[in-house]
Amino acid sequence: MRRLIFLLIAPVIIAILAEQALAQTERPLQLEDYYALKSVSSPSISPDGQWVAYTVSSRVEHDNSTEVATWLVRSNGSGSPEVVERDGQHVSSPAWVGNRLRVEDEEGTPWLIDQNRLDAIPTLGHEEEQGALSPDGQWRAVVRDIARPAQPTPDLSDFEQRHTDRFNGVQFDWYPFVRDGQAFPIPDRSAANPTEIFLEREDGSAESIQLTDLGLRPDNVSWSPDGRTILFTADPNAFSELLYSRSDIFTVDLSGEITRVTDDGFTYSGVQFSPDGNWISYVRSFGTDYIIERKLEHGGPRDLYVRPTSGGNQVNLTADFDLDAGTPRWDPESNHMYFTTGIGGATHLFRVSPEDGAVEQITTGLRRIRGLSIDMDFKRIAYTVGQFDKPPEIWSANIDGSDERQLTTVHADFLAKVSTSGWERILYESYDGTAIEGFLLYPHGYNEQxxxxxxxxxxxxxxxxxxxxxxxxxxxxFFAANGYFVFLPNFRSSTGYGDDFKWGTWGAWGTKDGEDALSGVDHLIERYPIDSARVGSTGHSYGGILTNWLITRYPDRFRAAVSGAGASNWTSNYAHSDVSRTKELEFLGRPWEPEARDIMIRQSAYLNSGGVQAATLFVHGEVDYRVPLEGAIQLYTSLKKQGVPAELLIYEGQAHGIRGHWNNVHRMMNELRWWETYLRPVHPRMTSDR
Structure with missing residues (x-):
């Protein structure tokens, strides 16, 4: 059994949250506040740990754009943040190059700013160097395309050529042919150019040297600390139509001798040498084809491994850590690797030793640590802190989590005039006794009495x-501000609760996770003043998929729904979506295979939608190739044919993630309209009802 590490709750954080929950301000959140609220992100701590650069983004209504400004603040919290500009104009994309901050102006031109002379005029920077520089600074390992031989063109008559030129459409004979967010059809992956690793003299004094000749596409290139070996990954299935992508580990020495380190069906990421050169570390996951070929009923763990460079067996450092290890970073002495991962609804920083595999949690509390940045000596860190009732700000702490300080108060003025809704962590049991965590936002002005x-x-x-x-x-x-309880259940399939929980819906998307969501509704109705006749379901992507399942599986429990980018028919989704692999994995095969076909039919909301009652707004991107529009159209048709109120809201030119400020506001307007129409706001409780 893998050991689940439980979230540690720091008393000081609880005290802070409790105090903030009591604070009352003037008015509830309004839709117009969308443009007033800023976004704080991208913390980057200087190599010496003295400064933190970050960005503040502002939404601009008149042209649907986003203005980004770069700021600097002392990591110890002293002094006030300072905006970084060039010629009075904002700059973006901050990153440190030694003790100078590299930024880009609106044209993408790079500029360098000395951290010790912030008032000096920025100097023109250089374009980012490609490839990996050797430890001695003499060589750069770069990846270059190798052009394939030109393909012969068909010999056409003049008549045939004229009609070929007149053709207006697409014609292809390859697979896969769609990818969300890209033009249809995507290029033939089997016809892409291979790439190889070349060595170039940093001073340009010699011809480049081709090191590899694999005919693949090497990636994640890095040097060993002694400069003798180059480490990289490559996908052995890079040009295959039928096999799914995965990454194997390779090394090549300076003579061009290649060693394939892995070839076992797993997929490897985050591959790197330890600073002392004694270890190769990587994150290992189960490859898609590995799971399909063995007909596994789970997706396997995601674990952090090390392998001695001197030879020997790999060591799984997180075998007893039942969470998904994030991509790690080595400290300079190679004593520990640091990584973040989700733990319940939180995200925290951990570290693990390559010697004994002991995993230690560093940061704690009811919050999410995001955008982690670590200084060169691994003494100071910077990050954003996410909480339900206020937008993120920049924080800093020592590498062990001590001396934590909030560095920015970008949202202080906003929060002084706008009251956000309080919240509560909800722990309950599903119908079969499985422990579930969720979160509840209170309606604005909620009084439990x-x-x-x-x-x-x-x-x-x-x-x-x-x-x-x-x-x-x-x-x-926004929904809570308008008088609604808002419930966020972490049903089975959620990450942060261990592998058994994460893979608990394998072969039956909707069944157990749907029970987890519905049992949470029952739990809340028993304990809070919630009208059981006015419950709605919503979500985007899988949230829309589960919404479609809930309103068709439990038609008498939901009065209204807003389904965002949701599938409803798995047999057709398999062919239309760019992620057919999810069906081959978690539906146990393809639609023409009997077991998989039965599962797809059983779990398809559209094919089981008789008797549906919930008035449903379907929201979708016109060119969504992840969860294609056909799923919404099919279930919409079912509702309309059954006389159930339904509406389709399709965003022109939008892919799976519907983007743009105008679209975001328009969507929220329409979703609130739907709730107000079919759920209605508050009404007095009748004594006999409870």
Whole structure:
């Protein structure tokens, strides 16, 4: 049994949150506040740990754009943040190059700013160097395309050529042919150029040397500390139509001798040498074809490994750590690797020793640590902190989590005039006794002593292998501000609760996770003034998929729904989506295979939609190739044919993630309209009802 590490709750954080929950301000959140609220992100700590650069983004209504400004603040919290500009204009994309901050102006031109002379005029920087520089600074390992031989063109008559030139459409004979966010059809992957690793003299004094001749596409190139070996990954299935991508580990020495380190069906990422050169570390996951070929009923763990460079067996450092290890970073002495990972609804920093595999949690509390940046000596860190009731700010601490300081107060003025909704962590049992964590946002002005009953909106997260958690979400707060309880359940398939939980819906998307969501609704109705007749479900991507399942599987439990980018028919989704692999994995095969076909039919909302009652707004991108529009159209048709109120809201030119400020606001307007129409706001509770 793999050991689940439970979230540690720091008393000081609880005290801070409790104090902030009591604070009352003037008015609830309004839709117009969308443009007033800024976004703080991209913390980058200087190599000496003295400064933290970060960005502040502002949404611009008049042209649907985003203005980005770069700021600097002392990591110890002294002094005030300073905006970084060039010729009075904002700059973006901050990154440190030694003691100078590299930024880009609106044209993408790089500039360098000395951290010790912030008032000096920035100097023109250089374009980012490609490839990996050797430890002695003499060589650079770069990856270059190798052009394939030109293909012969068909010999056409003049008549045939004229009609070929007149053809207006697409014609292809390859697979895969779609990818979300890209033009249809995507290029033939089997016809892509291979790439190889070359060595170039940093001073340009010699011809480049080709090191590899694999006919693949090497990636993640890095040098050993002694400069004798280059480490890289490559996908052996890079040009295959039928096999799924995965990454294997390779090394090549300066004579061009290649060693294939792995060839076992697993996939490897985060590959690197330890600073002392004694270890190669990597994150290992199960490859897609590995799972399909063995007909596994789970996706396997994601673990952090080390392998001695002197030879010997690999060591799984996180075998007893039942969470998904993030990509690690070595400290300079090679004593520990540091990584972040989700733990319940939180995200925290951990470290592990390559010698004994002991995993230690460093940061704690009911929050998400994001955008982690570490100084060169691994003494100071910077990050954003996410919480439900306020947007993220920049924080800093020592590498052991001590001396933690909030460095920015970008949202202080906003929060002084706008009241965000309070929240609560909800722990309950599903119908079969499985422990579930969720989160509940209160309606604005909620008073537990009130005789008012409120409607409830269930917000299902995407993925399905992700999780709802600590972080400010404007839409959820907007619904709460308008008088709704908002419930975010982390049902089975969520990450952060161990492998058994994450893979708990294998072969039956919707069944157990749907029970987890619905049992949470029952739990809340028993304990809070929620009107059981006014419950809605929503979500995007898998959240839309689960919404479609809930309203068709439990037609008498949901009065209304907003389904964002949701599938409803797995047999057709298999052919239309750019992730057919999810069906081959978690539906146990392809639609023409009997077991998989039975699962797909059983778990398809559209094919089981008789008797549906929930008034449903379907929201979709026109060119969504991840969860294609056909799923919404099919279920919309079912509802309309059954006389159930339904509406389709399709965003022109939008892919799976519907983007753009105008679209975001328009979507929230329409979703609130739907809730107000079919869930209605509050009404007095009748004594006999409870």
């Amino acid at each position: 009130s005789s008012t009953e409120y409607p409830l909106i269930v917000v299902n997260h995407g993925g399905p292998h992700s999780a709802s958690g600590y972080g400010f979400n404007f839409k959820n707060q």
